[in-house]
Amino acid sequence: MSFDYIIVGAGSAGCVLANRLSANPKTRVCLIEAGPADRNPMIHMPFGLAALAHMRWLNWGYQTEPEAQLNHRRLFWPRGRVLGGSSSINAMIYMRGHPQDYRDWARLAGPLWDWPRVRAIFVAHEDNQTLRDDHHGQGGPLTVSDLTDPNPLSRAFVAAGMDCQLPGNPDFNGVTQDGVGLYQVTQRNGRRLSSAQAFLVPVLDRPNLTLVTKAQVHQVTFAGRRATGVQLRDRTLALAEGGEVILSGGTINSPHLLMLSGIGPGAQLQAMGLPVLHDAPEVGANLADHLDITVQAALKGREAIGIAPSFLPRAVRAAWAYLRRGQGEFTSNVAEAGGFARSDPARDRPNLQFHFIPAYLHDHGRRLSLGYGVTLHVCDLLPKSRGRISLASPDPMAPPRITANYLGHPEDLPTLLSGLKLARRILHAPPLARHILSETLPGPQVVSDEALVADIRARAETIYHPVGTCRMGLDAASVTDPQGRVRGVQGLRVADASVMPQIIAGNTNAPTMMIAETIARCILDQPSAS
CATH class of the missing domain: 3.50.50.60 (FAD/NAD(P)-binding domain)
Structure with missing residues (x-):
């Protein structure tokens, strides 16, 4: 044929x-x-x-x-x-x-x-x-839907962003992209629609x-x-x-x-x-890819999605709600809220994006973190650095060589540093700060620009957009x-x-x-x- x-x-x-x-x-x-x-x-x-x-x-x-x-x-x-x-x-x-x-x-x-x-x-x-x-x-x-049961901390993130003078935005695909809000997702009846x-x-x-x-x-x-x-x-x-x-x-x-x-x-x-x-x-x-850095904090309470014995009853209820009605915490896309900002008001469009997660996230979820916490991601949306895919072997089954060349352009690091500072401000704004016990990453001891840059070099990761x-x-x-x-x-x-x-x-x-x-x-x- x-x-x-x-x-x-x-x-x-x-x-x-x-x-x-x-x-x-x-x-x-x-x-x-x-x-x-x-x-x-x-x-x-x-x-x-x-x-x-x-x-x-x-x-x-x-x-x-x-x-x-x-x-x-x-x-x-x-x-x-x-x-x-x-x-x-x-x-x-x-x-x-x-x-x-x-x-x-x-x-x-x-x-x-x-x-x-x-x-x-x-x-x-x-x-x-x-x-x-x-x-x-x-x-x-x-099918594009609102999240069925967003975590209360995701709404607290939105309020915290507004407290930092970012506008609330109910629709990032509408009149304007700027601001903070809950994301819409490709789900149908609470299930992924790939x-x-x-x-x-x-x-x-x-x-x-x-x-x-x-x-x-x-x-x-x-x-x-x-x-x-x-x-x-x-x-x-x-x-x-x-x-x-x-x-x-x-x-x-x-x-x-x-x-x-x-x-x-x-x-x-x-x-x-x-x-x-x-x-x-x-x-x-x-x-080109979006390079991402996070701010994390431990919580006073248990509002987040946690890895702890105390989360087990919630997990059982979430499984039941998902299986019966396509609702509950198991319909969460994890990155429930976020938004867009400009590192410089003179920019012609937002060049920073946030993804807020009402849970700890380390190493792309490959490393489990016990307890209750939150993770706020920020990435540089318009990087100038460019990398390359090249052959590592003529064997078709061998993976290619990926050289992303992150931060290879001198303008990219200052942009991501600006984003990290803004993410930290949002995390410590009153609507979120009232839930937070302590910042865990980068950590309260990391204050100077030099220390923050060192943190970016040590922890920044892809946010999956090559x-x-x-x-x-x-x-x-x-x-x-x-x-x-x-x-x-x-x-x-x-x-x-x-x-x-x-x-x-x-x-x-x-x-x-x-x-x-x-x-x-x-x-x-x-x-x-x-």
């Missing part, structure tokens, strides 16, 4: 593409996922994300190279390796980014990516259960859609410069004449697969013993053109967060689905252009 479209990666983007491209019953579509089906109950129970970091069979579990500006630490980069991809293991926050992000994209990649166009796709995707105005949609495949559940599961019975799981693609095959299919460990899947391979493996896996297929920096490929099909120096470059390694653009040096077509070859596209020309000011899941929808429409409008 041959296919009109072979989609590599059933994550946030791949599931949207599979839905849209298989709508025509005469079109044969194959969707390939390296991981398993999304049957694990911890995926679907929102609070289960606290356990997902431990489940290596659902997670690529990447590590960066030693980061020069972070005390040469290797940072853990979890990415979903399961149907739904990272939308099956993330915190479910629904965020579009700032309109200025997409105006910048339009300048770099053309009017297809300007704010009015992408906004219309966001609205069309959405089925918002609460907000009913011109900024939101109803009836789309992606891209797989929203876009793939409803169409899995289409006879022209083939789903292949637990199958890692080793390379794209070519005849000359035209893609002809993909090579798995034990077989080849072929394209029909005029068909296309679409890479949707994400910011790490898509450039990795391009390089394994002979498309990338020529000297690097040759050094690995790989033939060079197309010398494309920017494959793997332009890597983008940009197959950037699209109008310029000939870009990896893909504005429709996701890989330059220098035919019949091959990329459609995922890797094509972002610049990182956006917000969470990246909904924008990745928007990217897939936009590129699917390009394909359907021009089926013979490849």
Whole structure:
């Protein structure tokens, strides 16, 4: 059997593409996922994300190279390796980014990516259960909901932010992004709604859609410069004449697969013993991510989600409420509240984002912390540092080399330092301070700028938003053109967060689905252009 479209990666983007491209019953579509089906109950129970970091069979579990500006630490980069991809293991926050992000994209990649166009796709995707105005949609495949039972401490965080002169904001995707509030989440009836559940599961019975799981693609095959299919460990899947391979493996896996297929920096490929099909120096470059630092505090009481014998009765009640009604504490996405601020009032958009967690969180949840506490994250939304994905080995099963280059640009550290100081002010503002026994991180002894910078270098981590390694653009040096077509070859596209020309000011899941929808429409409008 041959296919009109072979989609590599059933994550946030791949599931949207599979839905849209298989709508025509005469079109044969194959969707390939390296991981398993999304049957694990911890995926679907929102609070289960606290356990997902431990489940290596659902997670690529990447590590960066030693980061020069972070005390040469290797940072853990979890990415979903399961149907739904990272939308099956993330915190479910629904965020579009700032309109200025997409105006910048339009300048770099053309009017297809300007704010009015992408906004219309966001609205069309959405089925918002609460907000009913011109900024939101109803009836789309992606259910967006308020949290069913937010922790009282999350509301205290909002009040504390307002006490620090940040405006209250009930809708970060509405009139303005600035301010603090409770996040909306991609949940339906208190359960996670991943891209797989929203876009793939409803169409899995289409006879022209083939789903292949637990199958890692080793390379794209070519005849000359035209893609002809993909090579798995034990077989080849072929394209029909005029068909296309679409890479949707994400910011790490898509450039990795391009390089394994002979498309990338020529000297690097040759050094690995790989033939060079197309010398494309920017494959793997332009890597951007949101670097994050936390403030933590121990509580006087037990309002938080805690790891302690005294929490057991609450856990039993939460399990009962979740199973019976899709309500209760187990519907929590953990990062319940947050907001956006500017490190400098002159900024054209917010460049700091907060994620408030009514619990202790250490090492991405991989290290348990006893007791009751809170964690306030702050990240730099618009970093200027850029890193790279590169080959570590010609073996397709070997992970690539990730050099994030955090804080490599001199402007990034002052921004994150400003964010850390503001997060600390919020944590100690009266609405939260009345609950706090003591600050535990960075700790009351860490006061000077020098000490705070040392703390950032010792503790900062990713907040899981890598983008940009197959950037699209109008310029000939870009990896893909504005429709996701890989330059220098035919019949091959990329459609995922890797094509972002610049990182956006917000969470990246909904924008990745928007990217897939936009590129699917390009394909359907021009089926013979490849």
